[in-house]
Amino acid sequence: MRISTKGRYALRLMLDLAVNDNGEPVSLKDIAKRQEISDKYLEQIISVLNKAKFVKSIRGAQGGYLLSRRPEAYTVGMILRLTEGSLAPVACVEEDGSCERMQGCAANMVWRKLNDAVNGVVDEITLADLVDFAKRDIGEYMI
Amino acid sequence: MRISTKGRYALRLMLDLAVNDNGEPVSLKDIAKRQEISDKYLEQIISVLNKAKFVKSIRGAQGGYLLSRRPEAYTVGMILRLTEGSLAPVACVEEDGSCERMQGCAANMVWRKLNDAVNGVVDEITLADLVDFAKRDIGEYMI
């Protein structure tokens, strides 16, 4: 039931972009330094975010990345699902017909409830909420 | 965020034992047949349940397994944590000091909420609830 580093880093990356947004593009190297994450690994992750148009990139010297929408427009769920893939605890919760024992499977109830609980959390928290939290409760903009 | 087959099979196994309990030990072969799971793989899984005294075993011919407590005494969380290991989405949620960036990590809030949501589900459902559900809503005792 772990969230992999890919999803975790993606969230921190987006949060870093949101917090350090001043209109200028933010370079990946800076993010990597602040977040203490391998920049080469971050490259792969931001490439996914870029292809999904979650961020926009500016190439060349003084280039970097910017959020393409306001922080309120991203839920944690959007970011995690994009980078992690599905958050469902088992396949049968979302793919119809992935399990022919489905009708008659009591365990299925557990998975559905788990799925709902997880979605309930990640789809309710936006990047803006996290920025608020970081600024208010943490003070410094550490992420 | 997947639950592996180990945890899933363990839950079905325990449920099968609960549903098919008539005082006599239930052989693993029968469970494997009903659940359509490799009996050799189930052996490994039940060995974990056995060592944790979740089931008791009776060796030799006509042997098998029995739940060692009443179904109400097992939560889904107990079974999944035993077989899957921790259900926490990230290590920092449960191990103090596993992340030195913790204070100041806004993302941490997400992980804590996720953890609470997951625990809220799995620790509230007991094996007895699943047995009820199977008998009432499903009719046949398929699992």
Added chain:
DNA sequence: GCTAATTCCTATTGACACAGTATGAATACG
């Protein structure tokens, strides 16, 4: 135009977990 900084793209790697299979020993009922 040149250089340096940056994004972009693809391949490779080592470690580990997953999902079983395989083999045989120990035990106990009839």
Added chain:
DNA sequence: CGTATTCATACTGTGTCAATAGGAATTAGC
């Protein structure tokens, strides 16, 4: 004794994770 069963351990193929590596393409600033 023979058969059914649990118990213990080792092995294996596949895939994912978490990077690392190398270089191509692009662009700002001098």
